[in-house]
Amino acid sequence: MKHSAQGAAGTGTAAGRVRADAAAEAVRIPLQPGVADVARDRVRGAGEPDGAARGEHTHSEPPAPGPSVSGASAPRPRALVQRSSVRGQILDALRAALVTGELRPGEVYSAPVLGERFGVSATPVREAMQQLALEGAVEVVPNRGFRVVERGDRELAELAEVRALIEAPVWLRLARTVPAERWAELRPLAEATVRAASSGCPATYAEADRAFHRAVLALTGNEQLVRIAGDVHRRAQWPPAGSPSVRGRADLVADAHEHTALLDALIAGDPDVVRALVGEHFRGAP
Template identity: 65%
Template sequence: MEPTRTESAISVAATAVRAAPVPERPPLPVRPRSLPERHSVRAQVLAALRDALASGELAPGETYSAPALAERYGVSATPVREAMQRLAGEGIVETLPNRGFRVAGHSPRDFAELAEVRASLEVPAVLRLARSLPPERWEELRPLAEATVTAATVGDRAAYAEADRGFHRELLRLTGNRHLVAVAEDLHRKAQCPVLHRPLPGTAELLADALEHTALLDALRAGDLVTAERLAREHLTGL
């Protein structure tokens, strides 16, 4: 049977469609580079502010505006505000509407309470590890302990604060408990804030604190749990 005119037209149209070139898809939109750059700047500003707080460059009780800090660090005010909001969430600074941010120094009671909570979390964790880890595992932390001694020897409070957190963070990571690590580090950051009406620790105090890290590792490696518990508690509470 001969195809009808309609069937012939449909066949011709179908052939033309199959032969037609497939149009190229438009390229996917490229995410603007400003987004990662902005987060990178904010992270750098946050790190710089933490160092300034640890070193005493930003003093407890003093108020700082975002524009003034932005000028100091050579950035716009936006990443400074974002970094300061992060510190406000951690309780390290206070937001003052239309004025800026005030560094929230601890009272001696605040410091003692933070130390007590840290000890209640970290000392039992260290003792549990001491009963299960082989002695050689403690040597993995030796470079971190030595980094605190190096920073303390030159009196670099900002470097010491970072190295100190690193030692305690990696120590607690041996437990495998991510939540414990996160909570303990948050408390540790708060404990590193200056105490009101108390001078910042000098080189001798930093060095004494740093040497407690190496002494603790020595006791843990030797399996001396009594000494390890005493050292860990004294290190965290200062008692």
């Protein structure tokens, strides 16, 4: 885990800070942000130093993540959000951009440039990037911004192994203790992963996949297990350097159908089939 610290210049006058807070409160960003749903309404008069003043270069860097080619052209409804929620929505959008490869491994991105692309000030972008640094997705480059970490096939294989060690035994234990009606309640989440996989969007599937696995692990009542397994799962979904995504649409669909097959076996109470499907599912992780 890498800890980050971002240098900054002065924060300006008190009046400038008041204007910055007011502008940030009024920023409009999508209700359901993602790679295809970035903020468009520029924040005017925010009173925050630009990238040069903060020691961040704002030129000669790759384009910030923009609308996905798979997204709809019509704009989605927008709603005013409070300043406290801007960081979270930007974080969600950046996580999606990591999964799709729009934030490219090895490239450096500055908070001011990303802020311009999302239509917000640099502050919530910088805060979101610092969270990603804590998660190991990016690393701080002094006076420049944040570099997306390059990961190879070996690291992804290690993460898949860790996921299998954590989750597979839990699934098998739950198969012996959870009644069929509880498993049936997870059917909508499993079917959601199939629809998400059919869309062909890695970010859409990644979110649905995590939601299904999180719901299964939540049956244990162990919050720490859910949190740790979720963190490993998210890391396993980041693509390796030089690849737009870990798997193509066909692989995503096959993985999603394993969810529904597992539920069928769990509801039927067939331990041999459950054991075989769990082994197969986690061999193909993430």
